[in-house]
Amino acid sequence: MTERRVTLTFDNGPTSGVTERVLDLLGGAKILSTFFVIGRKLDDGATAGLMKQAHSAGHWIGNHTLSHTVALGDRPELAYAIDEIEGAQQRIGKFAHPEKLFRPYGNSGRLGPHLLSRPALEHLLAQNFRTVIWNNLPEDWRDPDGWVESCIAQVLKQDWSVVVLHDVENACLVRLGELLQRLHDLGVIFEQDFPDAVTLTRGGRIVGPSKGYIAD
Numbered sequence: 411m412t413e414r415r416v417t418l419t420f421d422n423g424p425t426s427g428v429t430e431r432v433l434d435l436l437g438g439a440k441i442l443s444t445f446f447v448i449g450r451k452l453d454d455g456a457t458a459g460l461m462k463q464a465h466s467a468g469h470w471i472g473n474h475t476l477s478h479t480v481a482l483g484d485r486p487e488l489a490y491a492i493d494e495i496e497g498a499q500q501r502i503g504k505f506a507h508p509e510k511l512f513r514p515y516g517n518s519g520r521l522g523p524h525l526l527s528r529p530a531l532e533h534l535l536a537q538n539f540r541t542v543i544w545n546n547l548p549e550d551w552r553d554p555d556g557w558v559e560s561c562i563a564q565v566l567k568q569d570w571s572v573v574v575l576h577d578v579e580n581a582c583l584v585r586l587g588e589l590l591q592r593l594h595d596l597g598v599i600f601e602q603d604f605p606d607a608v609t610l611t612r613g614g615r616i617v618g619p620s621k622g623y624i625a626d
């Protein structure tokens with residue numbers, strides 16, 4: 411098989427009772443990933459503790475907005491972008507990845523111009539965030555029976571998959587071990603980093619194809 415790379419990411423957590431078990435499975439398989447956390451969830455001390463646990467296990471912590479309710483491109487005021495981005499970044503605090511990883515809210519994982527507003531993009535550039543999207547969305551929350559097959563099919567189609575899974579109730583957890591085993595059996599190379607193809611901004615510059623992801 412052609413060499414396939416896979417980066418696993420876990421969005422919308424942390425979630426008590428789920429994130430711990432995701433961490434166990436990843437630890438058992440010696441895979442490092444990124445957890446894109448929702449800022450509001452960190453207001454609960456126990457939940458914030460799960461982020462710290464993920465960080466100390468070597469996973470990267472990224473910002474997945476403060477409220478995860480309205481996509482930045484659907485509410486283009488600068489003040490909203492700052493609240494959503496910086497509100498989460500403050501709560502993540504010293505556990506943030508040094509490159510300030512940020513993943514916009516996609517509204518059911520959709521990619522499109524609703525992801526960012528122009529003011530949000532300017533803010534992410536000015537504050538040196540690394541904005542990371544995705545290219546493998548198996549819809550673990552919507553399709554608990556079929557998402558592993560969807561994920562594998564997509565992995566086989568491209569050189570480097572950046573997979574979005576969810577460490578929330580009723581999503582990837584039940585079949586995550588099976589996915590890891592199947593990816594291992596396929597001989598994929600697990601990466602923690604992200605390819606330029608899914609990196610919209612980094613170090614104050616536009617990297618990937620950002621045009622289709624900004625509501626102008």
Ligand SMILES: [Zn+2]
Binds near residue numbers: 478515
């Ligand atoms: Zn999300």
